[in-house]
Amino acid sequence: MKKLTLFFVFAIACLSIHAQQALWGAGEIVSPQINSDNTVTFRLNAPQAVKVEVTGDFLSPQKQQTSFGLVDAPGTAKLKKNDKGIWEFTTPQPLSPELYSYSFLIDGCKVTDPSNVYMIRDVASVTSVFIVGGGRADLYKVNAVPHGSVTRRWYQSPSLGLTRRITIYTPPGYEESKANYPVLYLLHGMGGDEEAWIALGRTAQILDNLIAAGKAKPLIVVMPNGNAVQEAAPGESSLGFYKPTFQLPKTMEGSYEKAFPEIVNFIDLNYRTVKAKSGRAIAGLSMGGFHSLHISKEYPDMFDYVGLFSAAILPDKENTSPVYMDMDKKLQVQFDKHPKLYWIAIGKADFLYKANAEYRQRLDEHKFPYKYFETEEGHIWKNWRIYLSEFAPQLFDK
Template sequence: MKKLPLLILLIGLTIRSMNAQQALTREPQLISPEIHKDKSVTFRLNAPKASTVTITGGWMNSVGVTRPSAEMKRGEDGIWTYTTDVLSPEFYSYSYVVDGMKTVDPANAYVIRDVANVSNAFIIDGGYADLYKVTEVPHGTVSRRWYSSPGNNKVRRVTIYTPPGYENSKANFPVLYLLHGIGGDEEAWMGLGRASQILDNLIAQGKTKPMILVMTNGNVSQEAAPGEGSEGFTKPSFMLPQTMDGKFEETFGYILKFVEGNYRVKATKESRAIAGLSMGGYHTCYISQNYPNTFDYMGLFSPALNNKPEDHSESPAYQNLKEKLVIQKRNGYKLYWIAVGKSDFPILLSGIQDFRNQLDGIGMKYDFLETDGSHTWANWRKYLTEFSQKIFK
């Protein structure tokens, strides 16, 4: 009987603990972002001791590399709010600055990294953005694989998407090699690029062929994305050693060898495509010249052709480029596709025009698409969507 008071005490403590937890959960959760029916969006941040809070987001028009910000308004309850105008369909990122300190939205669990910048994300439905969502369609498989790259004295990581049903199929598939921009890595097209969602949805709609997607790391000084290699949790850097010096082009054959030795692929020119954004567009240009009878489809998305390979003329990849381009033309191809935003950096637009003049000078055919917008993921997601529907036909 002496145990009874102790049991009652324990039960009482448990009930009090449960009530305390329930009291915590009864506190209304802050909703941010709140997407309204008219597709305007309200953001909220609980920061009662802050003096100033601003928000910057992908719906704001950038001025060069600088994106503007807007002031949030403080309520009497210490909650800061900001409501946008009606937003167009898109995958958006945003972040806050609280008393000069950049931070993410603690009410939004969806966070993405762009080089060293961390932001929150949300989607406004409609148009292209419907392809960026996970929908009720068959899904492909995404894996991170390691391949030997003796030319870089490293074992390096690559991200590979295989289409729905690959594991249970005996079929061979075409391959798109998809390259990132400066500061990015093998995670960039998966996070900000929404590449697997785009392919899942387009394949389900019958708008693109089932394909294997190989997302490389174009920074030959790295084994893998920051935090994913033996270097540990290194700080992501926008500019890394050996950036656009020819080494990635020289050693690209090791990626081809790994993919074609480990996956069921159609190892033919007409079943290979290569594309990339910015620095990846630059790499696409010169990889396809150095492997002139390898790819039937090339996609240059906002290519950084203002960078001049002659600055690294010691690299075999950048020698005899005029002759290599003529050979590429002579060998033939099905699609050479260049796309850029009309508001992109003037120096980049000038570099693209110089390259177009070079192509025109030798009579090399290409498709050119100029869109609204600038050097942004909003454009590159659309370019991947369009390019992937043009290949392997």
């Protein structure tokens, strides 16, 4: 019996040592390593690989043909292998403060960095991420400030015939307070879902930090799913696990806009909100900008603040739903009610730049007042995080 006990003790000890060795092995390679001068080193253990590259938004973009035309795609850089089979690359220049995403290409096969546990999903692509701190990028960090709460709620949509999920940010102190709060409805782009803004957009971190600095008024942020055929994000609905797709039915044909008051009603019934136009804002990126444009003009008494981030502005002839008809007439009604802020932002290299310029010309011709904010680069999350951090401080008479 004593020998048997000793055997089990020895076996458990061996298993424990093996497990800890596995942990040590995983920690041997540091990647990415942010160096003191803000250059970044990437490493990968792949001794049998013939060619290893890194691709990411920290590299100079390259043009790629898509169904939307030429768009910017992440560039690539080659890693070099040392005598231990470790591939390595250090950026030749320091990186500016920003949240960056990247992947490795091992003999042409794209993979995440096995030494980096921090990843995000954008539609069907999963990439590794890191933050170079400083400047605006500090807004994207979890800092030592009071934190809000992020919840996922389900609501009934009779118009769409679905029970649907939304993501909701409530500001620090909401649970203890008895105050009513204004609401920003923040909409994602095509292929996104109710997880996009909270994960890729760093909404909670940005709002926590802006509110703590006194730069934004405490507010609720509602991030709905803009795909009218979805209950929730892929993997979070009764459909189970399936591969996300970029273009879904009923995304820009009026169904979502018609059903949107159901979301507002749910929030007003279940949260302490300012139940008035002066207490509501709506903004969105790309497809979400398209939705924000049309929802705000369709319900001109609902939102006093409108943000169009790299908005998809489609020609009138492509919009056949009654929601999109009589565009100029509906805009006239909306602007006759004097929204407090109509804010348009886009990057100079965005493939939607020309369409946004033409839309601004349309507003100018009708003397509809708006504010315009322009950045570098294109149709990317880097810009949309900037736009949120610029838009939020302008809301609700802050």
